[in-house]
Amino acid sequence: xxxxxxxxxxxxxxxxxxxxxxxxxxxxxxxxxxxxxxxxxxxxxxxxxxxxxxxxxxxxxxxxxxxxxxxxxxxxxxxxxxxxxxxxxxxxxxxxxxxxxxxxxxxxxxxxxxxxxxxxxxxxxxxxxxxxxxxxxxxxxxxxxxxxxxxxxxxxxxxxxxxxxxxxxxxxxxxxxxxxxxxxxxxxxx
Amino acid sequence: xxxxxxxxxxxxxxxxxxxxxxxxxxxxxxxxxxxxxxxxxxxxxxxxxxxxxxxxxxxxxxxxxxxxxxxxxxxxxxxxxxxxxxxxxxxxxxxxxxxxxxxxxxxxxxxxxxxxxxxxxxxxxxxxxxxxxxxxxxxxxxxxxxxxxxxxxxxxxx
Numbered sequence: 001x002x003x004x005x006x007x008x009x010x011x012x013x014x015x016x017x018x019x020x021x022x023x024x025x026x027x028x029x030x031x032x033x034x035x036x037x038x039x040x041x042x043x044x045x046x047x048x049x050x051x052x053x054x055x056x057x058x059x060x061x062x063x064x065x066x067x068x069x070x071x072x073x074x075x076x077x078x079x080x081x082x083x084x085x086x087x088x089x090x091x092x093x094x095x096x097x098x099x100x101x102x103x104x105x106x107x108x109x110x111x112x113x114x115x116x117x118x119x120x121x122x123x124x125x126x127x128x129x130x131x132x133x134x135x136x137x138x139x140x141x142x143x144x145x146x147x148x149x150x151x152x153x154x155x156x157x158x159x160x161x162x163x164x165x166x167x168x169x170x171x172x173x174x175x176x177x178x179x180x181x182x183x184x185x186x187x188x189x190x
Numbered sequence: 191x192x193x194x195x196x197x198x199x200x201x202x203x204x205x206x207x208x209x210x211x212x213x214x215x216x217x218x219x220x221x222x223x224x225x226x227x228x229x230x231x232x233x234x235x236x237x238x239x240x241x242x243x244x245x246x247x248x249x250x251x252x253x254x255x256x257x258x259x260x261x262x263x264x265x266x267x268x269x270x271x272x273x274x275x276x277x278x279x280x281x282x283x284x285x286x287x288x289x290x291x292x293x294x295x296x297x298x299x300x301x302x303x304x305x306x307x308x309x310x311x312x313x314x315x316x317x318x319x320x321x322x323x324x325x326x327x328x329x330x331x332x333x334x335x336x337x338x339x340x341x342x343x344x345x346x347x348x
Contacts (some may be wrong), residue, residue: 027237028193028197028233028237028239028266029193029196029197029200029264031200031232031233031236031237032197032204032229032233032311035229035232036204036207036229038232039208039229039338041194053207057203057207060203060206063299064199065195065196095194096196097193097196125236
């Protein structure tokens with residue numbers, strides 16, 4: 001099954017010069033996430049189903065997280081998708097996961113981009129066993145982004161293009177802007 | 191970093207997931223509580239292992255419990271346990287007057303019947319932490335007025 005090998009920890013602790021308890025707190029999230037994925041793998045027959053569940057759960061978290069984020073950051077409305085991407089990478093990711101992905105690979109139309117994560121806190125201590133090669137371990141993140149942006153009237157498609165857990169050098173999240181959504185007016189406003 | 195908020199969101203979502211596909215009834219509720227407790231157990235084991243890497247050996251059982259109440263609780267919930275009581279015969283009661291995972295739920299008696307769901311994971315967390323410190327235990331929780339709650343640790347002789 002998915003292992004949490006603390007022997008892999010050597011590099012991790014020296015990586016961040018933050019307070020010991022800071023490290024531990026992010027580990028609470030990381031370890032809990034690992035326990036969740038393990039449970040999902042037990043509950044569902046195949047990786048595709050687990051991926052879907054992670055996305056759904058991420059979505060549920062995202063629609064609530066956005067309020068928390070806006071309250072903490074007091075960021076105003078973003079002018080365009082580029083600004084949105086910058087805020088996600090430089091403010092949101094930093095605030096919740098302590099990392100700052102780089103924003104690159106913009107499509108010519110400016111509606112698609114990549115978030116490149118040099119490191120992914122979710123996968124600390126994680127190894128994927130051979131029989132879970134289609135598992136997108138961090139798929140929760142895609143759902144979170146999708147849910148959060150939907151609450152600010154942006155429909156996006158988010159998926160992992162590269163994953164260090166599956167042998168790639170970096171972790172790459174590909175985000176595509178689909179459309180701006182209508183704000184829901186309260187009923188009886190005709 | 192606002193990872194405490196992130197953990198709380200995840201914790202709540204995990205509870206929703208565990209309960210959503212289950213039917214109502216005593217049996218199912220018990221099964222769900224057990225699942226949550228077991229998840230907490232695994233996390234507690236991992237967490238304490240990393241946390242106590244450089245800590246000196248504990249003098250005795252009470253020392254271990256004080257560590258849980260002060261250092262461990264502070265690390266996980268950003269505050270200490272408010273009150274620790276023991277009968278010096280293996281039973282400890284840890285009181286948290288403002289338990290972080292309940293503050294969002296209610297301040298009083300509303301939703302009291304749902305409180306156990308929000309305590310199960312933490313019971314496992316404590317049990318797992320103690321387990322990897324060489325202490326076998328049974329951990330339960332009770333709450334009468336949120337967000338205060340009591341965790342009861344019963345040490346099991348190995």
